[in-house]
Amino acid sequence: MITQHFMLRHAGLFQEKAFIGGDWMAARSGKTFTVYDPYDRSPLASVPDLAEVDMEQAVSAAKAAFGPWSALTGFDRGSILERWYRLVLEHADDLAKLLTAEQGKPLAEALAEVRYGASFIAWFAGEAPRVYGDLIPSPDAGKRFSVLRQPVGVVAAITPWNFPNAMITRKIAPALAAGCTVVVKPAEDTPLSALALAALGQEAGIPDGVLNIVTTANPKAAGDFICAHPDIRKISFTGSTRTGKLLMAKGAATLKRLSLELGGNAPFLVFEDANLEEAVVGAMASKYRNAGQTCVCTNRFLIQDSVIDTFRDMLVQASASLKIGHGFVEGVQIGPLINQAAGEKVRNLLQDALSKGATIAHSRPFSESDTVIPPIVISGVTEEMTLAGEEIFGPISALSSFSTEAEAIALANGTSYGLASYLYTNNMSRAVRVSEALEYGMVGINTGVISYASAPFGGIKESGFGREGSRYGMDEYLALKYICTDVRG
Ligand code: ADP
Secondary structure, three states: OOHHHHOOOOHHHOOOOEEEOOEEEOOOOOOEEEEEOOOOOOEEEEEEOOOHHHHHHHHHHHHHHHHHHHHOOHHHHHHHHHHHHHHHHHOHHHHHHHHHHHHOOOHHHHHHHHHHHHHHHHHHHHHHHHOOOEEEOOOOOOEEEEEEEEEOOEEEEEOOOOOOOHHHHHHHHHHHHHOOEEEEEOOOOOOHHHHHHHHHHHHHOOOOOOEEEOOOOOHHHHHHHHHHOOOEEEEEEEOOHHHHHHHHHHHHHHOOEEEEEOOOOEEEEEOOOOOHHHHHHHHHHHHHHHHHOOOOOEEEEEEEOOOHHHHHHHHHHHHHOOOEOOOOOOOOOEOOOOOHHHHHHHHHHHHHHHHOOOEEEEOOOOOOOOOOOOOEEEEOOOOOOHHHHOOOOOOEEEEEEEOOHHHHHHHHHOOOOOOEEEEEOOOHHHHHHHHHHOOOOEEEEOOOOOOOOOOOEOOOHHHEEOOEOOHHHHHHHEEEEEEEEEOOO
């Protein structure tokens, strides 16, 4: 069934080679690994399993390309990015098919991700010529102080499987716009979207060596190599907090600059003065996108006790209407989880919660596929349950109640994470108070959808640091240089 979906309009987007220095390459060892359809584990492709010797070649290519690429004007780099953006949109259907095949999300969602991913290329194409410096007044009449913002150098981007397209463009577009060159290590579950993006980048005129994609089944070895390499000046990572901490510890050896976009534990607060219909719409969007596998997915529904029964019944009704299945099937809204381990983890979290007293408000029979989990609503969730403290990364809506605003804020902030948070209220003063009190990098007020290329995405606490998208996103790839000139000579 799946192979027919590889009948892409642009056959060159299906690549089973790594992309290094403008060439499509096998591993020197000849080793490969298989990419599977997460729904039924049918094999989709086999890609090179690169080792250090291959990755060294990618870093050399990126280093060699850095001089000429950074010497281009921002206008010229922006024009190339603009061409890439247009090609991505032109081939959005093919990119979406590849994405659904390897990641599992419904085709409509995959298409939305491709467009969202493209929006970062467009945004940073526009930002490329806007890397302003500063002139600072000097206390010494004979001197001039100026500040330049220069590209940091070769960047390594390590990306996750949940957004195989957008997490890459969100890093590469600002890096390239700033004048950096990049080595991307995509997640081993989802390398095909990365390779397809590189193919279009090459067509758009991104010079050889500026963008390299290294595929490997051994992320630990790749991470160690990247952290230790003196020519890699920066790591931009999206993934688990555990891996982020490892990269930070290992990157200390070469004092890597870091952007870390890590896990979340998003609270979704609903106050009794909220519009409950709108809250449920927001809840559905923030909970079930990508079958619950996003770092901004609601992890904990915190509902004021006077409205929790009504909210729960409305959420159950909406959750019960979701169609589950293979992402290529028309109308499907919940696809599979990424792999068996993910399915196992979500089942265990559910069992743990039920064993500690949570009750099921809605479930339906599990399918025979290990990776397909139906939407489930549970209530009576307490802080002792593992899923209250850990990212669920699956379609389980976990509800608990609060009675006062102060209690809601304390519960919401009672986690080591600090990425996204959501609150629903029609009381303007409360919206201001609560949004300012939430210890999170992002707050959605009366909305469950907060991610845009023009807005700064990122976290605090153990959700990491650095921002992606927006005018702040360029700063991650730029270093300040202060020049002090004595003009008396
Ligand atoms: P998740 O649990 O969401 O898969 P990970 O942090 O394991 O999150 O994966 C995110 C990315 O980090 C993937 O590209 C993965 O291959 C990579 N990765 C995993 N472990 C390491 C590691 N030890 N060093 C470097 N990268 C790693």
